[in-house]
Amino acid sequence: MIYFCQVKTKKFFANIYKKLNMKNIIVFSIFKKIVIFLILISISSCGNNESQKKEKFQYKRTKTEQSTQSKSDPSSSKKEIAIIINSDDFSMKFDKKEIIAFSGQKITLTLNHTGKLDKLVMGHNFVLLKKGVNSNEFGIKASSEKENEYIPDGGNQVIVHTKLIGGGESDTITFDAPEKGTYEFICSFPGHYMSMKGKLIIK
Numbered sequence: 001m002i003y004f005c006q007v008k009t010k011k012f013f014a015n016i017y018k019k020l021n022m023k024n025i026i027v028f029s030i031f032k033k034i035v036i037f038l039i040l041i042s043i044s045s046c047g048n049n050e051s052q053k054k055e056k057f058q059y060k061r062t063k064t065e066q067s068t069q070s071k072s073d074p075s076s077s078k079k080e081i082a083i084i085i086n087s088d089d090f091s092m093k094f095d096k097k098e099i100i101a102f103s104g105q106k107i108t109l110t111l112n113h114t115g116k117l118d119k120l121v122m123g124h125n126f127v128l129l130k131k132g133v134n135s136n137e138f139g140i141k142a143s144s145e146k147e148n149e150y151i152p153d154g155g156n157q158v159i160v161h162t163k164l165i166g167g168g169e170s171d172t173i174t175f176d177a178p179e180k181g182t183y184e185f186i187c188s189f190p191g192h193y194m195s196m197k198g199k200l201i202i203k
Ligand SMILES: [Cu+2]
Pocket: 122, 123, 124, 125, 187, 188, 189, 192, 196
């Protein structure tokens, strides 16, 4: 009788052990599947990130290309070109650093001040300097010429300039493109010449 009981108990435990083992195998295989699934997800999301990065880069590139084009229309076939330059209260910069035009073209240039500050505080102008005029020296000299809207020497060193404008104002000037070469333009309001400057390239 005791022997019979022992055999039964042994069988009972052997069965439980088998079941547990089976369970372990099932749990392990599920765990394996979950891990593989997670790895696949992380790989695919990495790919997405890269494609998103690429998309962003492409978007930036198109934006730069557009802004380069909007600097000016470099078409030499046009007799007249229109250029718009914007300035504001904070950046102390023109929104264009380079303007391209062709000798003989008639240039209509509009300077906008998109800010709100008065011209006594944050005045801007567009001053196109003659060839060979040093913009730093000109800027320093100009800063003490308030009564002449910061244009020194009666405009001797200047090809053309707009009037001084404040927030919300604009001024438009028309002039013939000078001979081929590179010309500097600045804002001659005190202190602005250091950062508010750019180049007019005549081809
Ligand atoms: Cu200015």
